[in-house]
Amino acid sequence: MQNNTIHNGSASDGSEETSDLTAPPAARLGRRSFMKRISLGGAALLPVGGFLSARNFSRASGLSGGLTDGDAAILRFLAAIEILESDLWQQYNELALGNESFQLALNVLDGDQATYVNLNTRDEFSHAAFINKYLQAKGQRPVNLEPFRNLPSSQATGSNKSARRLTNLMHLTVDTSFYFRYRSALNPDFGATFPQILDLVNVPGIPNSDLPPPDDPANGFMIQFIANVAGFHFASIEQGGASLYQSFLPKATSPEVIKIVGAIGGTEIQHYQTWTDKAGNAPALTDNNGNVIFPQLPAAPDLPNPPDGTDNAAANDTNQIFATPCEFIARNLPLCSVIRPISTQQGGAVATIAFFKKDGLFIGQSQAFLDFLNELAAEADAASRESD
Ligand SMILES: [Fe+2]
Ligand SMILES: [Fe+2]
Numbered sequence: 001m002q003n004n005t006i007h008n009g010s011a012s013d014g015s016e017e018t019s020d021l022t023a024p025p026a027a028r029l030g031r032r033s034f035m036k037r038i039s040l041g042g043a044a045l046l047p048v049g050g051f052l053s054a055r056n057f058s059r060a061s062g063l064s065g066g067l068t069d070g071d072a073a074i075l076r077f078l079a080a081i082e083i084l085e086s087d088l089w090q091q092y093n094e095l096a097l098g099n100e101s102f103q104l105a106l107n108v109l110d111g112d113q114a115t116y117v118n119l120n121t122r123d124e125f126s127h128a129a130f131i132n133k134y135l136q137a138k139g140q141r142p143v144n145l146e147p148f149r150n151l152p153s154s155q156a157t158g159s160n161k162s163a164r165r166l167t168n169l170m171h172l173t174v175d176t177s178f179y180f181r182y183r184s185a186l187n188p189d190f191g192a193t194f195p196q197i198l199d200l201v202n203v204p205g206i207p208n209s210d211l212p213p214p215d216d217p218a219n220g221f222m223i224q225f226i227a228n229v230a231g232f233h234f235a236s237i238e239q240g241g242a243s244l245y246q247s248f249l250p251k252a253t254s255p256e257v258i259k260i261v262g263a264i265g266g267t268e269i270q271h272y273q274t275w276t277d278k279a280g281n282a283p284a285l286t287d288n289n290g291n292v293i294f295p296q297l298p299a300a301p302d303l304p305n306p307p308d309g310t311d312n313a314a315a316n317d318t319n320q321i322f323a324t325p326c327e328f329i330a331r332n333l334p335l336c337s338v339i340r341p342i343s344t345q346q347g348g349a350v351a352t353i354a355f356f357k358k359d360g361l362f363i364g365q366s367q368a369f370l371d372f373l374n375e376l377a378a379e380a381d382a383a384s385r386e387s388d
Contacts, residue, residue, distance in 0.1 A: 067254065174359065238268055246342040
């Protein structure tokens with residue numbers, strides 16, 4: 001990664017090339033054609049009742065390969081979540097690839113951070129497109145959130161400024177409690193709660209205007225703060241996805257739907273694992289008055305370790321990125337390294353919509369949008385495995 005180069009990787013195929021900022025915007029960012037290629041369904045939005053009749057028909061008519069009501073509800077909710085993820089990651093991607101200051105600041109966390117944003121974006125679009133096409137292949141209507149695409153875009157260089165969005169990245173209140181949760185032997189599914197590692201309240205994850213680069217001696221902290229917020233937001237969102245997919249696994253009926261939930265869910269875990277590592281590299285920041293605006297994270301002491309066979313890192317240090325063994329299934333069983341939470345109450349569909357809302361992603365969205373998502377969520381949470 002060269003410092004002054006913008007990575008121009010299309011999220012559609014993950015291919016990468018580099019170009020400088022003098023290239024015309026259309027040459028740098030193939031967003032329009034990309035969006036066209038993965039267009040997420042053209043069906044008019046239907047109330048959940050419309051979906052219900054479609055599902056009952058597919059079962060009653062005995063179509064081979066038809067889905068149970070529960071499997072269809074799980075997949076519909078996952079389609080909606082993947083469309084939302086695609087929307088928020090697309091906003092990150094446009095600026096990670098097309099805004100030099102933001103890219104440089106992201107890459108302070110990892111030299112490949114902007115590229116990873118591009119790859120995560122590609123993955124989410126693939127999830128949304130696959131699940132919706134699978135629903136259609138099984139005689140179900142795809143999920144379409146296009147009527148709710150009402151929120152404005154960032155006006156910074158790189159952003160598709162006139163595009164309408166589903167999610168809002170300008171007023172994030174990032175839940176950073178995953179940091180302690182995944183470093184604890186306690187499990188939220190057994191009632192444990194965890195504090196925030198840092199307070200990120202009503203802060204932007206993307207710049208709304210052009211800002212000086214992070215090495216600017218006067219105001220470089222501004223874009224770096226936004227990139228630090230983004231770094232924690234990436235991990236926070238993807239751990240939510242990891243929990244959500246796990247919550248559905250015991251509820252899916254058909255082996256194929258179990259395969260889909262398990263295999264896509266696995267990539268959400270990959271995403272979280274990468275981002276939780278990178279978040280730990282977010283640098284401490286002070287503003288022009290010397291006020292701490294982003295704290296020093298608890299980094300492990302420098303190597304070498306003491307010569308007694310121990311590791312000198314403490315339990316909450318930034319390098320403790322693997323899931324600490326915790327309570328699982330029953331307290332009288334041994335602690336186990338697992339995804340947590342996975343319960344419907346803590347990590348299921350309704351909990352995920354509440355989590356996104358608290359995150360600030362839906363600021364400016366309509367009540368009809370929230371009602372629609374919550375209806376899909378309630379149906380998905382109510383799914384249960386059916387026996388033959
Ligand atoms: Fe996804
Ligand atoms: Fe994801």
